[in-house]
Amino acid sequence: MTERWTAREALSAVTDRFDELPHKDAEFKGDGPIDWQGYGVARARAAGRTGEAESVIPGTARIDGCETVLIAFEFGFLGGSLGERTGDRIEAAYEHARAHRLPVVSLLATGGSRMQEGMRALTQLQRVARQSALHRAAGLAQIAVLRDPATGGGWATLGAGADLTLALPGAQIGFAGSRVRPAGADPWAYSAEGQLAAGAIDAVVPAARLRRALGSRLRLLTGGDPAGSPDPVPPPRALGRTDTAGTGRDAVRRARDPERPRARAYLADWLEERVEVRGDRCGGVDAGMVCGFGLHAGRPVAYAAQCGTATRPAGFRTAARLIRLAGRLGIPVLTLIDTPGAANDAEAERAGAGAAIAEAFAAVAESPVPVTSLVVGEGGSGGALALAAPGNTWATPDSYFSVIAPEAAAAILKRDPGDADATADQLRLRPQDLVDLGVVRAVVGNSLTQHSW
Structure with a gap:
């Protein structure tokens, strides 16, 4: 009772x-x-x-x-x-x-x-x-x-x-x-x-x-500035490896390593306090998307963090809800990207996967407050890009970001499955490749300073 x-x-x-x-x-x-x-x-x-x-x-x-x-x-x-x-x-x-x-x-x-x-x-x-x-x-x-x-x-x-x-x-x-x-x-x-x-x-x-x-x-x-434009937050420091991968396939293996630090570890390291924003208000919860508000250096920050699983429609809708709320309250946003991609099973399609991903893209694009993004693991296709801030996305050394997973790319191109490693190199998905391509700003180090390539 x-x-x-x-x-x-x-x-x-x-x-x-x-x-x-x-x-x-x-x-x-x-x-x-x-x-x-x-x-x-x-x-x-x-x-x-x-x-x-x-x-x-x-x-x-x-x-x-x-x-x-x-x-x-x-x-x-x-x-x-x-x-x-x-x-x-x-x-x-x-x-x-x-x-x-x-x-x-x-x-x-x-x-x-x-x-x-x-x-x-x-x-x-x-x-x-x-x-x-x-x-x-x-x-x-x-x-x-x-x-x-x-x-x-x-x-x-x-x-x-x-x-x-x-x-x-x-x-x-x-x-x-x-x-x-x-x-x-x-x-x-x-x-x-x-x-x-x-x-x-x-x-x-x-x-x-x-x-x-x-x-x-x-x-x-109540710690934001809805009447002004708050400064963007800096990306968290890297918690895993500090050396970058020599090949594309090596970058993929590192990002898929089960021992690699995940989003919850980054949030615990970077935030002094946090409370959760849970659910999409449409009947769904995605355990692989953690959203909420916290304090960084005494300053309120909103966060939406993928936790390494395929992101479901409820996860994208929850992230969009969080980003829009932060925008109304004048609180800057941090997104942590780590997903092999958006969930694409029949249940996800029935739950409106396309519309949910579109909602997340729109929330980031329309945000009146700055969004900072850090790729901490797998950056799988549009399901990862939906949470990435244009012009303010960073990457850790043990991450990758790709238009599609190398295995799927090989299949689409009608290549032999054994060609996935070579395809990974062709995709130029390593963190340092992403800097060269202008997709991410820099690769973060394990201190509060960042290192570009």
């Missing part, structure tokens, strides 16, 4: 300080906008039971030392549902946040829109979505914490629409609430853990660690 906090308990658990914003609630008359019999009495009962006048409590807060605007939902007030006055409060909170250049954190516990207000309640989702969109356009971060339950329109706007989404263990999450799901529906699909596996949320965080988890993410997401 997940932690069933009231709104005030949630505020106490995650904040160092909370100051409720003054409310300008419209006068509530009778039984509401559609004259739902007994609605006024139900509201009065909810207020008496919870001590709250509405289902959300907005305010300014400090979370683990970070200033933010916070919106806490009270599930005990009519199921944390969204009505007109809820919309008023959420809109006012977002407007205050933009006026003071603050991120927004939502502590969601909601069953969705308030039936007793009919379509007037449902249209609040449009108001909330507009405020979220304005916040994105202003280059300000949004983080959602999903308590139990987080369903309906609240999940489909503040929850799923946030830049990063965390959930408490065991929380019910989904557009369909427990009473309206199809008979026999798999409960796992509506759980925090199921949504994590499906790439719909970024992390499941135990209650005791939530304050620190929010603090680290707020520090990383």
Whole structure:
């Protein structure tokens, strides 16, 4: 079972300080906008039971030392549902946040829109979505914490629409609430853990660690410069061999060596702190693509790193999501390239491989912040090039980058399989060849300085 906090308990658990914003609630008359019999009495009962006048409590807060605007939902007030006055409060909170250049954190516990207000309640989702969109356009971060339950329109706007989404263990999450799901529906699909596996949320965080988890993410997401153009980050140093390969085939063997340092080793060496951005928000997670934010030399950096496997459509979409988020927040990007190529099996094609690769190419091409790329292993065809920054790509000595793998090139050219070694030399795929061709800037060394050829 997940932690069933009231709104005030949630505020106490995650904040160092909370100051409720003054409310300008419209006068509530009778039984509401559609004259739902007994609605006024139900509201009065909810207020008496919870001590709250509405289902959300907005305010300014400090979370683990970070200033933010916070919106806490009270599930005990009519199921944390969204009505007109809820919309008023959420809109006012977002407007205050933009006026003071603050991120927004939502502590969601909601069953969705308030039936007793009919379509007037449902249209609040449009108001909330507009405020979220304005916040994105202003280059300000949004983080959602999903308590139990987080369903309906609240999940489909503040929850799923946030830049990063965390959930408490065991929380019910989904557009369909427990009473309206199809008979026999798999409960796992509506759980925090199921949504994590499906790439719909970024992390499941135990209650005791939530304050620190929010603090680290707020520090990383608010350290950029959305109004300016940050300097590009330098490429990481080489962690493997420092001598370059004598032949093309030797370069391929080195890059395929299972003992060669991989992306996670580079991230651990180069970043002081990091948090993960997980999933493509389309039902997929690629374990071979690691994305997130971290600190390098005290400066926030976004990273998208291939981990040596064939990159799947979900991986490309997750990387694109990360790069676009970094662009909105003014945070420079590092990509680490290491893949034999894009996954090309039938499942990948059904998942939209071509469109996903195109999305990654577009995210890099359109990025308003500088992208730095380092080839740390295999650079296999378009699946690798999709993450490479034009004009700012580097290579390690134990890597290669090629239009296609030499074995595949030999097959396409109708050569004998034994000709793959000679074909590798013809492809000029060694790091020093790539410098000569102008594809990469230089080959990095094992110190913080780089060496060109």
